[in-house]
Amino acid sequence: MSDCLISVIMVNFNHKDDVSRCLKSLYEYLPEGKSEVLVVDNRSTDGAPELIAEEYPAVRLTRWDENRGLAPGLHYLIGESKGEWLFILDSDTIIQPGCIDAIMEFAQSKPCLGAVAPRIRDVTGDIQMTARRFPSPLNALFGRQTLLSRLWPENPITRRFLKAPEQDSNTPFPCDWTAFAAVLVRRSALFEAGGIDPNFFVYWVDADFFRRVRNAGWEVWCFPSAEILHVEQNQPKRVRSPLGIRDFHRGALRYFYKHHGWGGLNPLLWIAAVGLWGRTRIHLAINRRRMRHERPT
Numbered sequence: 001m002s003d004c005l006i007s008v009i010m011v012n013f014n015h016k017d018d019v020s021r022c023l024k025s026l027y028e029y030l031p032e033g034k035s036e037v038l039v040v041d042n043r044s045t046d047g048a049p050e051l052i053a054e055e056y057p058a059v060r061l062t063r064w065d066e067n068r069g070l071a072p073g074l075h076y077l078i079g080e081s082k083g084e085w086l087f088i089l090d091s092d093t094i095i096q097p098g099c100i101d102a103i104m105e106f107a108q109s110k111p112c113l114g115a116v117a118p119r120i121r122d123v124t125g126d127i128q129m130t131a132r133r134f135p136s137p138l139n140a141l142f143g144r145q146t147l148l149s150r151l152w153p154e155n156p157i158t159r160r161f162l163k164a165p166e167q168d169s170n171t172p173f174p175c176d177w178t179a180f181a182a183v184l185v186r187r188s189a190l191f192e193a194g195g196i197d198p199n200f201f202v203y204w205v206d207a208d209f210f211r212r213v214r215n216a217g218w219e220v221w222c223f224p225s226a227e228i229l230h231v232e233q234n235q236p237k238r239v240r241s242p243l244g245i246r247d248f249h250r251g252a253l254r255y256f257y258k259h260h261g262w263g264g265l266n267p268l269l270w271i272a273a274v275g276l277w278g279r280t281r282i283h284l285a286i287n288r289r290r291m292r293h294e295r296p297t
Contacts, residue, residue: 007038008036015091031100070180093230107186115185115189115221166222175222189216
């Protein structure tokens with residue numbers, strides 16, 4: 001049996017400054033002698049892999065020759081890691097004091113726990129509401145960043161989906177799933193759930209994974225008194241990558257097909273496909289308009 005307690009796994013793409021801050025905070029709080037850090041770099045062009053190799057030689061760095069996405073990167077790193085626990089972490093996070101020790105102690109106290117996440121705040125101090133209930137069709141209107149949720153943030157549907165009351169307190173609470181920005185996963189639970197599906201790219205891979213974790217009988221928790229910062233540039237009106245827009249909607253359809261598609265026999269699958277195709281076209285058009293307005297004259 002491996003002596004490694006925690007394997008930190010991280011996928012990076014053009015986040016040189018962020019990954020440097022993340023690794024600096026990580027090594028300050030990781031249990032000494034009981035951990036390892038593995039990073040896949042998806043062919044960054046900003047000097048990130050060179051920085052990691054030079055400043056953090058203990059990191060087990062893998063450089064890919066193309067951007068294969070988050071899900072394939074995590075799938076690969078799990079196979080390369082040795083720890084009893086896997087700490088999945090975004091490269092634009094900053095570990096706060098006591099976070100790792102607190103979630104590890106909580107996780108080890110619950111034999112049925114498959115995963116636990118800290119509370120995640122953005123750099124302004126706002127809670128990112130990443131520990132949620134499983135998505136439903138209503139989330140097309142009341143998701144975390146939909147127009148209705150922004151215009152009416154206190155509506156009961158959005159607050160229920162985001163488990164807002166629980167995330168505002170310091171009491172640990174169970175949830176259906178949590179974002180892969182920062183989460184500690186028990187290796188045995190991961191394998192019972194079938195691992196991470198590398199056929200996703202970035203979006204929806206976490207919702208799919210935790211659906212299978214819960215189906216396998218494991219609990220998923222949020223431990224809000226432990227926190228990390230997430231330097232995420234995910235603002236509602238920002239210019240987005242067209243690849244990201246397409247991937248979000250493709251991932252949503254794949255999630256729906258896997259968990260609600262009845263092997264392709266659910267007639268609602270075709271309605272979902274047409275709706276997501278139309279939503280993709282609308283968001284691409286809005287994004288092009290924003291790009292034109294932000295283009296220097």
